[in-house]
Amino acid sequence: MLTFLTGLGLGLSLIVAIGAQNAFVxxxxxxxxxxxxxVAVCAASDAVLYAAGGAGLGALIEQRPGFVDIARWAGAAVVLGYGALAARRAWRGGEELEAAQDARQPDAGRRLRPVLLTALALTWLNPHVYLDxxxxxxxxxxxYGDDRWLFTGGAMVxxxxxxxxxGYGARFLAPLLRRPGAWRVVDGVIALIMVAVAASLVLA
Structure with missing residues (x-):
């Protein structure tokens, strides 16, 4: 149990920091x-990556620095593109009305495919996720030897x-975001986060 809880604690310490993926969720x-x-895409992706780490794939990645470099530049491009979209929404406004309409009809906003592709891209094209x-x-x-899968299981949980x-707790922020201009501030902050993440990837 202690090994499991240690893995759980490490996983939370690595994932809680606000980044591109968390901002999107x-x-x-x-x-x-x-x-x-x-939520399913992000959690399942992490589970696959944690399992790969538990199986020893980390040593192989360390021997292939070119893989991390490719992911770094691809991830920077995707994150910067998403940041540009957030900046455009912040500049143009109108997000409050769209969000209010979506709140009355959950999941009636954008089509599933672009949302799914964005979640996958922000997860799998981020080299930090492989390093962590x-x-x-x-x-x-x-x-942890034979107990490594208990540790890995804790990280997955x-x-x-x-x-x-x-994902599901964020809806409680909705009343605050009905105020005029609130979504413009949110998208502005998201744009700044995305630009900062892209810069960190390029300069790493």
Whole structure:
């Protein structure tokens, strides 16, 4: 149990920091737009990556720095593109009306496919996710020997708890975002986060 809880704690410490993926999940949660799909994609992706780390894939990635470089530049491009879209929404406004309409008819906003593709891109094209889940978690899990899968299981549960809480808990922020200009501020902050993440990837 202690090993499981240690993995749970490490997983939460790695995932809680606000980044591109978390900002996207938060926005979808507030809009109540395909939240279940987004949460499932993010949690399942983390589970696959944690399992790969527990199986020892981290050592292989460390021997292939070119893979991380490709993911770094691709991830920077995707995150920067999403940031540009958020900046345009912040500039143009009108998001309050769209969000209010979506709140009355959950999951009636954007089509599922672009939302799904964005969730996948922000997850799998982010090199930090490989360093955190596969390399770092995998190397720590290896130190637990036969109990490494208990540690890995704890990390997997941390992702499920976090994304479910973030995605479905975000709707409680909806009343605050009905105020004029509130969504412009949110999208402005998201745009800044995305630009900062893209810059960190390029300059890494």
């Amino acid at each position: 938060l926005r979808q949660g507030v809009r109540r737009e395909h939240v279940g799909v987004v 889940t596969v390399v770092l978690q995998g190397s720590i899990a290896a130190g 941390s992702s499920v708890l976090w994304f479910v809480g973030l």
